[in-house]
Amino acid sequence: MSAAIDIPGQPFLSEYFSRALASDSLSHAYLLVGASPAARRAAGEALARALGVGIEDFHELAPAGVRVYKVEQVRELIRDAGLAPVKAERKVYLLLEAESLGRSAANALLKELEEPTASVLFILCASRREQVLPTISSRAVTLALQGAAADPPELDAELVHKVGKLLGQASGLTDSALLDQAHELAALKDDQAVLEAIGQWLVCHPEPGYYRAVSECRRQINYNVSAELAFDAMLLQMKSPS
DSSP states (O other), X not given: OOOOOOXXXXXXXHHHHHHHHHTTOOOXXXXXXXXXXXXXXXXXXXXXXXXXXXXXXXXXXXXXXXXXXXXXXXXXXXXXXTSOOSSSSSEEEEESOGGGOOHHHHHHHHHHHHSOXXXXXXXXXXXOGGGSOHHHHTTSEEEEOSSOOSSOOOOOHHHHHHHHHHHHTGGGSOHHHHHHHHHHHHHHSOHHHHHHHHHHXXXXXXXXHHHHHHHHHHHHHHTTOOHHHHHHHHHHHHHSOO
């Protein structure tokens, strides 16, 4: 599938997912933040439709408890995720109010996010990334919707500038020099903050090979690979994107 994806009112998301689909670099999990709950829900539903996922393979969940997901809800989701799609190439699970995933429910979902089924895509929605438990948010690609949000997350412009400067130099460096750059990236701030800054830099540098490199870097860091080694591998891929 290589058709352009159109998410109404969200040109950045439309372009992002179109490029990811064309380069076969869709992540297994996305966290949509910002805008309104209705806008986040509409974006998730539009993405599922654009991917050719019909009602048989689309599952929308909301907290079944008092503003909290029940563990049994998540366990049922995982059982269903283990089954093959009915008609489409993949199944999509849209989790509204992901900030309502308590520790027990999040722990039940964690293994599926760490060892994802190839035919499953998770779309989580929340007002802000920091409202979602780090064990969940760190295993999903965070994307901000355009539009008014009640309390949008702050952008660390200085960090994005520093990250962009280092990444912009990668193509002209030797492999040994890239390791020095990786060391500088790892020393800037905590790993997840640097990854978020890299994500912001990608908005202006939407090269499909870069998406794959960053996605793999995120996966390695989530599996406790040293940040310096993960950033070095990412820079090597970005130097010669395929």
